[in-house]
Amino acid sequence: MKKILVVGSVGQIGSELVMELRRIYGGENVVAGGRKTAPSATLLNSGPFEICDATDPDAVRRVVEKYEIDAIINMAAILSATGEQNPALCWDVNINGLYHILEIAREYKLKQVLVPSSIAVFGPETPTVNTPQETVLKPTTMYGVTKVAGELLGDYYVRRFGVDVRGLRYPGIISSETLPGGGTTDYAVAIFYEAVKHGKYTCFVKEDTKLPMMYMPDCLKATVDLMQADFNTLKHHSDFNVGAMSFTVGELAAEIKKHIPNFHVQYEPDFRQKIADSWPDSVDDTAAREEWGWKPSFGLAEMTADMIEKIRAKVL
Ligand code: SER
Numbered sequence: 001m002k003k004i005l006v007v008g009s010v011g012q013i014g015s016e017l018v019m020e021l022r023r024i025y026g027g028e029n030v031v032a033g034g035r036k037t038a039p040s041a042t043l044l045n046s047g048p049f050e051i052c053d054a055t056d057p058d059a060v061r062r063v064v065e066k067y068e069i070d071a072i073i074n075m076a077a078i079l080s081a082t083g084e085q086n087p088a089l090c091w092d093v094n095i096n097g098l099y100h101i102l103e104i105a106r107e108y109k110l111k112q113v114l115v116p117s118s119i120a121v122f123g124p125e126t127p128t129v130n131t132p133q134e135t136v137l138k139p140t141t142m143y144g145v146t147k148v149a150g151e152l153l154g155d156y157y158v159r160r161f162g163v164d165v166r167g168l169r170y171p172g173i174i175s176s177e178t179l180p181g182g183g184t185t186d187y188a189v190a191i192f193y194e195a196v197k198h199g200k201y202t203c204f205v206k207e208d209t210k211l212p213m214m215y216m217p218d219c220l221k222a223t224v225d226l227m228q229a230d231f232n233t234l235k236h237h238s239d240f241n242v243g244a245m246s247f248t249v250g251e252l253a254a255e256i257k258k259h260i261p262n263f264h265v266q267y268e269p270d271f272r273q274k275i276a277d278s279w280p281d282s283v284d285d286t287a288a289r290e291e292w293g294w295k296p297s298f299g300l301a302e303m304t305a306d307m308i309e310k311i312r313a314k315v316l
Pocket of ligand 1: 079080081117118119120143170171172173182183184185186
């Protein structure tokens with residue numbers, strides 16, 4: 001890949017992925033595409049930034065032509081909780097946005113498209129422990145519906161048009177740089193800020209809610225490793241399970257208490273409880289391990305120590 005466009009570059013993953021890709025490929029070779037939110041100075045000063053909305057194919061085309069882009073990473077998405085509040089917007093951004101990008105990839109013969117999927121493709125009928133790669137995909141959220149359709153669409157473009165489309169089912173992503181927005185797993189980030197700032201947190205899911213999670217350095221590694229994998233070694237394309245750690249909110253709170261002994265959590269579950277309950281506890285990522293060598297580095301203890309250190313440095 002010579003020139004990469006990251007659509008959705010101002011979000012939780014996009015903002016850090018752009019910096020990682022600029023470190024690997026050079027600042028000028030990674031174009032950050034964003035919509036409304038103002039990009040950080042770090043993003044603006046390290047390479048090109050362009051206004052580029054996934055739902056506006058002409059804007060994406062203009063950027064592709066201007067920079068002779070040969071790969072697009074589509075990080076633009078409406079997450080699960082916002083998706084339930086605004087299903088039409090979720091469909092528009094996640095499906096129409098992806099469709100335009102895949103069509104542009106076909107039209108301009110791009111070398112690669114990477115589009116993340118999510119554990120939200122699973123639903124209440126899916127086995128919850130060590131969820132297999134191939135299993136029931138009957139999500140009950142609009143976000144999940146768009147992610148299943150996105151996986152199928154990606155694989156269709158591989159088969160039908162020979163476009164190199166890749167994707168992985170991110171678990172909840174925990175990070176300290178940019179806040180997540182509108183997801184169900186957002187509590188696993190918010191809890192750290194509240195613990196450091198106020199020593200207490202009111203959680204919107206129950207104490208025994210268990211979900212698969214991943215720390216940002218592993219998320220970046222998974223994304224870049226999949227991008228760089230040899231296409232010929234891939235049997236799957238748009239739907240790799242990737243696991244790292246799984247814990248309940250209670251277990252996370254106990255780990256935080258090792259650093260902040262007086263930390264207190266209370267629980268006031270809202271509509272997001274039902275979403276969390278429809279997702280697995282843990283996933284089987286054998287396919288990712290076998291096909292492109294996936295191996296996570298961070299578990300609960302290492303992630304918690306690092307998060308607290310980074311957030312203390314940021315807010316105190
Ligand atoms: N973090 C996402 C969400 O909560 C799951 O992919 O919506």
